[in-house]
Amino acid sequence: QKEVEQNSGPLSVPEGAIASLNCTYSDRGSQSFFWYRQYSGKSPELIMFIYSNGDKEDGRFTAQLNKASQYVSLLIRDSQPSDSATYLCAVNRRDSGTASKLTFGTGTRLQVTL
């Protein structure tokens, strides 16, 4: 079982629709959860992070966390063609040090169609 799993996609949604991206993780000690967006040939760009169970909203983006189910999701409302990218889920494992040791999923490719 992979530590962080994502459906590779592509996930195709029409412009204006809600895109729902999902991620599951295996380590119950995971503390914090991140969503990064990566355009082709570019670096990962942080979109949102969430630490507590429930929803966290930022503009058109909502992150949802359910630690009991080991599940985190990202909703993108009013999807735009510019949202077309690969979305990486990252999980911070419990670590005794001072670093934020992220484990990434392989990403879900989102395509927003006109």
Added chain:
Amino acid sequence: DTAVSQTPKYLVTQMGNDKSIKCEQNLGHDTMYWYKQDSKKFLKIMFSYNNKELIINETVPNRFSPKSPDKAHLNLHINSLELGDSAVYFCASSQVGPGLEQYFGPGTRLTVT
């Protein structure tokens, strides 16, 4: 102003050579990281430094040696390059402490021929 910068952006070299990649951040962060993203786009941590001290050292061949002259700089030196080292290498930084968000540099695309 660029927050996390890397040089060079592209690096093409032959097997057996030694090369270095440099990273600098002006965010005032205490912790810096090196990641490798392979051809399947899987992003995996290699090393992390906190204020010049190595704190994460994943299972990486010892041909890879990071060096941090100060907390704003983290370099990666690779000896005896192999074909399998071809990848995009990303530098990142964060504030000290577990669970804090990381910010990535633009990446260095290394091609070993």
